[in-house]
Amino acid sequence: MTTGRRLVKVSHRVGREFIEITQKRQAKEKKEEAKRQAREKKEEAERQAREKKEEAERQAREKKEEAERQAREKKEEADRKERLELEKMKLDAEMKLLRAKIEAGITKNEPDGGGARSSDAGAKHPKLPNFQNGRDDLDIWLTRFERFAESNGWSRKKWSSSLCALLNGRALDCYGRLSAEQAKDYDKVKEALMKKYDLTEDGYRRKFRTCKPAKGESPDMFVVRIVTYLDRWIELSKADKSYEKLKDLIMPAQFMDACPEDLATSLREKDLPTLERVAKEADLFLKARNRKLCDHPRKVFQGNAQPRMDSVRPLEPEKKFNGGKSTGEAKTSG
Structure with a gap:
């Protein structure tokens, strides 16, 4: 009996020690888990803060780049407008000079490729009228210009510069939209003008x-x-x-x-x-389309209504007036 009681006591002590060890281990694990969670929470907060900072920096960088791009484009646009304005002023000045020469009748013949001038190079030419939008037929006007240039021995290389001095309105706008190289080529200028005024094959x-x-x-x-x-x-x-x-x-x-x-x-x-x-x-x-050639689009009537044939009025006979009185037949209706 004494031995049995001793064994029971030992067993109880061992059980208590096991429970204490288990509780200590669980407490330690719980403490370590709390530390791990705190560490992860801290790392997550740091990561979010870092990402937020990087996003703010990215947005600031993009905003700066966009502002720089807009400023650059604005400057380029201003430079382009200034350049175009200068070119326009230069072109206007050249055209005024050419127009003044032509109107004064002192345009000289240009030398041909061999450098020879025609015998009447110093002769004065009759005034060639400017092209008038809405009044002149461009095709006929260009034919007259070409005949005038040929009869006076102008070099074809100079036709374009002489032509531009006689243009205005839509025609001048068309000429001004050509590149510098195209504007020097009379045939290209003529082609552009013909298209502008619908003087094409289809036109x-x-x-x-x-x-x-x-x-x-x-x-x-x-x-x-x-x-x-x-x-x-x-x-x-x-x-x-x-x-x-x-x-x-x-x-x-x-x-x-x-x-x-x-x-x-x-x-x-x-x-x-x-x-x-x-x-x-x-x-x-x-x-x-399962159609026939005679199938033209037809008028659609509202609902089921169809036009009544007895409501169609026949053509009225031609009327002649004599002293304010009609001599035609009276109106008839279906």
């Missing part, structure tokens, strides 16, 4: 197709104008003046003008070379 095609007699224009004058439009259209298209080539030039335009608008636009965008190709492309366009 003359439209003029030929839509021209109407002008006020005070006689039949002979109107015919000459129509033929001129056609000749310029053919000339700018660079088409051969054979029957087949002229048919392929003129007939597609006639066909497209009679087509629905969306079909005509599609065909014009393709710039088809022959009437046969135009017909094939039109056929493909219509088949893809």
